[in-house]
Amino acid sequence: MxxxxxxxxxxxxxxxxxxxxxxxxxxxxxxxxxxxxxxxxxxxxxxxxxxxxxxxxxxxxxxxxxxxxxxxxxxxxxxxxxxxxxxxxxxxxxxxxxxxxxxxxxRRVLPTVAEVCQKAHRIAVLENVVNPTNVGAIFRSAAALHMDAVLLTPGCSNPLYRRAMRVSMGTVFQVPWTIFPEKEKWPEDGMACLQKLGFKTAAMALRDDSVSIDDAGLMAEDKLAVVLGTEGDGLGVTTIADCDYTVKIPMAHGVDSLNVAAASAVAFWQLGNRT
The missing domain is CATH 3.30.1330.30 (Ribosomal protein L30/S12)
Known part of the structure; x- marks a missing residue:
């Protein structure tokens, strides 16, 4: 009652x-x-x-x-x-x-990275995305566009903050997620963990040595982690160097970049697990 x-x-x-x-x-x-x-x-x-x-x-x-x-x-x-x-x-x-x-x-005890990724083939990795609005929007896109899980570095805004949940429309409760342990070093330990789990890693970054987001080899990977960086500065240099691919979204009209939430939607649409 x-x-x-x-x-x-x-x-x-x-x-x-x-x-x-x-x-x-x-x-x-x-x-x-x-x-x-x-x-x-x-x-x-x-x-x-x-x-x-x-x-x-x-x-x-x-x-x-x-x-x-x-x-x-x-x-x-x-x-x-x-x-x-x-x-x-x-x-x-x-x-x-x-x-x-x-x-x-x-709240509940968070699962391990291995537990979250056990059956996943396409995951998103967020590096120091500090704005809860962006975190929520990324989760909403991940849920809608065939991503199997989301991993966050400890520097990210927590997905269960009120604004992140609201912007996500509650999809933070539908997409499996966890946070890399603070005691482990990012990106070194985190990347090693992903490699051990069989994932190839794709850094979303505007670099001259990038491959296009529709690269055939990239899209053919069985297990792929799409790595997205903090607002403004993007991914760290070491993170990009540690990834298997550096990927860029082609831009028109002289636009140099997209907001991380917008970039995630494009990346998930192109690279998401549609099987």
Whole structure:
């Protein structure tokens, strides 16, 4: 049975996860155990539940209790569902809620790189992509365009940050992913791991020695990792040197590069696993 609780005290400690904790604080709240994340919007929450994530509580606008949030509230059993009018929730959280609904959920222990890549033939590797909007957009493209998994270096924005999840439309819960261990050195150890798993690596970079993205040999590779670099600077020199291919997207009208999220969509469309 739903446990609906009217918000009367902005300072109530049970609201801290929505109102006063940063993304990093939520990530580290139970260290060394996994932390918490805040899913935003019914679609994202639904996909998180479908993936087996455990809800802790909800924050729901009044008018959605008996409408678009009703099914999710029922699905979550007797967890606390804190509610108020839209203006109150906006004041509490400091931002406008997408479709009037947030859900605090428990993170899980991340799988290993080997576990994520066990059945994969096409994977994306993100190097220090720090903007959560870009991370979310890359996941959405990976889900839509036949990528089997996503690996991230520790310098990347976390895929379970609120904005990344929202931009991805919840596809972070549909595409297998993990983060390279911080104790391992990137790119040396990470590339060695990918090589051991049988992957050829393709660095997306604008270099004179690049092959075109439609190169026949590149597309024929059985297992391929598409490596994408940070906003602005792109991939590190050592990373590019360690990759089996350097790949460029042909440009017109004097355009020198694409945003990493846009480049990922082009690369995934051309190189994704369509079998």
């Amino acid at each position: 739903a446990n609906i609780i009217e918000i009367t005290d902005f300072e109530a400690p049970e609201l801290d996860v929505y109102a006063r904790y940063s993304e990093v604080q939520l990530l580290r709240i139970h260290e060394p155990k996994p932390g918490i994340f805040i899913a935003e919007s019914p679609k994202v929450i639904e996909r998180a539940l479908d993936a087996g994530y455990e809800p802790i509580s909800m924050l729901v606008e009044h008018r959605h209790i008996e409408t678009q949030a009703k099914g999710l509230i029922t699905r979550c059993g007797d967890i606390p569902v804190y509610t108020a009018e839209y203006e109150v929730l906006t004041k509490l959280t400091g931002f406008a809620l997408t479709r009037g609904m947030l859900c605090a959920m428990k």
